[in-house]
Amino acid sequence: MKNAIRKWNQISLVKRILIGIVIGIALALTVPDAAKWVSVFGSLFVGALKAVAPVLVLFLVMHAISKHRSGHKTNMKSIVALYGISTFLAGFVAVVASFLFPVTLSLAPGAEDVTPPGGIVEVLQTLLFNIVDNPINALLNGNYIGILTWAVLLGIALRNAADTTKNMLGNISDAISKLVKWVINLAPIGIMGLVFEAIVTNGLSALLDYGKLLAVLLGCMFFIALVINPIIVYINIRQNPYPLVLRCLRESGITAFFTRSSAANIPVNMSLCEKLGLDEDTYSVSIPLGATINMAGAAVTISVLTLAAVHTLGIQVDFGTALILSILAAVSAAGASGVAGGSLLLIPLASSLFGIPDDIAMQVVGVGFIIGVLQDSCETALNSSSDALFTATAEYAKKRKQNKVVKMTA
Template sequence: MDTISKVAKIVAEKYNSVSLILRIALGLVVGAVLAVLFPGAAWVQEFGNLFVGALKGIAPVLVFVIVASALAQGSSKLDRRFGTVVWLYMLTTFLAAALSVITSELFPQTMALPEAASADVVPQGLGEVMHTLLSNIVANPVSSIMNGNYIGILLWACLFGLAMKQLAGDTTKAFLADTADAVSSIVRWVINLAPFGIMGLVYTNVSGNGLSIFTQYGRLLLLLVGTMLFMALVVNPLIIFIYLRRNPYPLVLRCLRESGLTAFFTRSSAANIPVNMSLCEKLGLDKDIYSVSIPLGATINMDGAAITITIMTLAAANTLGMKVSIPAAVLLAFMSALGACGASGVAGGSLLLIPMACSLFGISNDIAMQVVGVGFIIGVIQDSVETALNSAGDVEFAATAEYHQWLKVGKPLPEFLH
């Protein structure tokens, strides 16, 4: 028994000594190879299911206890840095929608519409989207944690934390801080097993989705992905440069590597919140700020969703031979940006907000739901890139707001930005 324990300890030490990024890359390769050689080995995909399930399970609890603990300690307030983060989230979401209008004009797309998709919940207008968002804000706190309703979790965690700050003694506050640290440790354990989860997720995608399904909609998919990459590698870095006056790419590439990579495979901003929290800690950010701004970013920083809604809607208009005027395109960008902020509160995410945008041009719901059906076909790639863009941006702009404040007070920036 002692021998087994020693061997297990040695294996664990060897495993932990290898860079997490390298381990994830190996998991990716192994998953793809297994999918090609053993496409019927369903047990492999269970690693992916367990990994995403564990992250989704612990993330709501993590967000609640970290936000509540940060506010209860009262070591600092949500100052201008938080306002800057929110401004950057909203600004880039609108810019993403506006960029999509431009790219759609430069490379207009049409689509062969399949049979109409069906959905239980399809928002018909921006008012319904906002109603859903506001309803989620005041949803039952227990059901919010159970269902991963992060906007609701944020509100109740803030109220609970502020109440604890006023009423709790030092011992209770210390217990709350220890609870937050304990949950954070559990998250780190789960993230440490990410290579196995990525292996299972890659196996599922490669074995279950052949490349042939992308042939018909290849140009549309290329426009979506190209616009998202332009946003990630050009627009976002430009905004960061304006604020920091430093080369933005060390920060951008690090966020894409350590946050965007896992988000690409999990395809869930909610599941990636613990990953982003860990990255913010590595970047030296203020925990009192990022513990609130990161979960908020998973709700309102929706660059990828705005791009998807805008491009798919304009492709539908082109398919029907509609000419979209510049004022209508600007209104579409504004509606897509606001709608994208409510995407996490709508069943089905960004794709089911397409009918709302289509209604702006008088496109019937039957046609709009066929467009949604196309979105589900290309969603294997589109949704992965969209989530990676959104999740990496959450950390990029949290760091930008923090480092911008450092420059104002004369505090030196981290070495990797010099």
């Protein structure tokens, strides 16, 4: 048994995940009733990731800032700029695609039980209240803006603490990181359960009526992941971007696709950044921050579904107004971490830009929930994988500039 486990662990994690996916699909198609117990593994896996992620973020960020050396740059400005550029361009791509391939919807009620934010002020107000949230409450509810705020403040307060205190924080961080590795090692079994549950519960038949809408949504997301993001990376590192892009999609995007949670994927991205040899002082902050504000996929969802409602109602919109939509979508998506329901509940906010009534906008939200099986999975995969991608890009760009300076002075 030990030899079998050892050989299994020697196989790359991606290959093991693919094996889990195949087994999950096979069980769902052949013995869906007899294998219902398999779905428990998926719930346990996501639950374990969500449980460990807040504690991991708190101690990693606190430890990184407490031991931060004066004058040591962390590239956070560059990373935040990359997050913002990517999110805006995602909204812009979605607007262009919606004009090139207009989609109309057969609207029907289906989202009466959810309440959207009343406006951009409410979104930003929620964001600010998340910042001053009680730390215990933030940990319990997975409020990463609040967790980050407390971790940064405590880290700054502990910068003059004794070395023994900092070493203790480091030991706790290492122990939690070890737990995370154990959880991630169970990803193949967890994803097997998630795939099984998704196919048995939802199937694919419910998505056929919305094929064109899905094609525009997913087409935009793939275009951003495989064209826009590589261009951004190339401009910064001046090397072939695809090895890095594809590795982030493979090692981060796959797990994010099935967990459908950027928060649950934080430990996966932390592990990927460690493998890439990135600066822990940087990625311990940039990864949880990216899970909150780096929302290219959400910007696509908001823009495409809003313009689908516009086309359905026959509203004439000039491209300038639609461009404002891409800016609004980017800002809203970045500040939506505290809004229950994620990107879909920001559709009424964006729809108000075109005078669309809330009752119509909420029907569009209902359509979003129907296609959420694929939409939300691809959105999360794009959002989460680009957190690690842009963290690595900023560090590689910094090294390129340093090497250039060394060559010029030599």
